[in-house]
Amino acid sequence: MVYLTRKAEFSASHYYHNPQFTAEENQRIFGKCNNPNGHGHNYTLEVTVKGEVDPRSGFVVDLKQLKDTMSREVLEALDHRFLNKEVPEFFTQIPTTENLTIAVWQRLSPKLKAAQLHRVRVYETPDLFVDFYGEA
Amino acid sequence: MKTYLTRRYMFSASHRLHSDTMSDAENVATYGKCNNPFGHGHNYTLEVMVSGAVSESTGMVCNLVDLDGFVQREILERFDHQNLNTLAEFAKVVPTTENLCIVVYDILQRGFHHAHLEKVRFEETMMNSFEYWGNNRVIE
Numbered sequence: 001m002v003y004l005t006r007k008a009e010f011s012a013s014h015y016y017h018n019p020q021f022t023a024e025e026n027q028r029i030f031g032k033c034n035n036p037n038g039h040g041h042n043y044t045l046e047v048t049v050k051g052e053v054d055p056r057s058g059f060v061v062d063l064k065q066l067k068d069t070m071s072r073e074v075l076e077a078l079d080h081r082f083l084n085k086e087v088p089e090f091f092t093q094i095p096t097t098e099n100l101t102i103a104v105w106q107r108l109s110p111k112l113k114a115a116q117l118h119r120v121r122v123y124e125t126p127d128l129f130v131d132f133y134g135e136a
Numbered sequence: 137m138k139t140y141l142t143r144r145y146m147f148s149a150s151h152r153l154h155s156d157t158m159s160d161a162e163n164v165a166t167y168g169k170c171n172n173p174f175g176h177g178h179n180y181t182l183e184v185m186v187s188g189a190v191s192e193s194t195g196m197v198c199n200l201v202d203l204d205g206f207v208q209r210e211i212l213e214r215f216d217h218q219n220l221n222t223l224a225e226f227a228k229v230v231p232t233t234e235n236l237c238i239v240v241y242d243i244l245q246r247g248f249h250h251a252h253l254e255k256v257r258f259e260e261t262m263m264n265s266f267e268y269w270g271n272n273r274v275i276e
Binding site: 016018020021029030031093094095096097098099101102126127128129130131132133135136 | 201
């Protein structure tokens, strides 16, 4: 089994707000992330796939196909967007890095054919990242 | 759904690697320039990985305010700009980065209960790093 990781970057804005909380609760729990006008990050995405090395091509996965799938399914939907207002997953969920990482997995997982998705890692800043392995 | 959240912190400290159970010659042979009696320093990068189910109401594994507050209070304020050899934690163990991992892991394990602690990882320099997952981890 060999693991291959591809990186990509995207920039997006978001804010954290739960309509079931009072204004005071939202402020207390989410702090400055609660600003309704949003704020932005340069996100770094790492997608790790796993599989056996094909004896003819020497590849675990065709990198071009992986790059195209990441671009089509993830980057085009998220890059330069306001996540709360433009990305359907976040009409009802709070666009934390945790939920964003799960959303990326759910977008990619059914679209990858040759290799199996192993891990999605999303860096919100260089000092904060979230991993998701598809665990319940 | 279970996710793993990692936060990075930095602090600077000095240490000297020296074991009282060895002769001076053995210490020099074992620790080389790290045995310099005056000590030397590093900018340490600490990574704390926690895990848990993502809360439906907050979208979070744990609130970063809680994690940052704990690490600031219990770890950074304790170790930043200190000589590790002078601290109680290293009175009996050599302040290698391996032992630093275990000390910091134990502080988090005992005191931080907002999420499950998975791992503590230290970068001593850009070229080396150490991690500790606790005693119960079985490496696959």
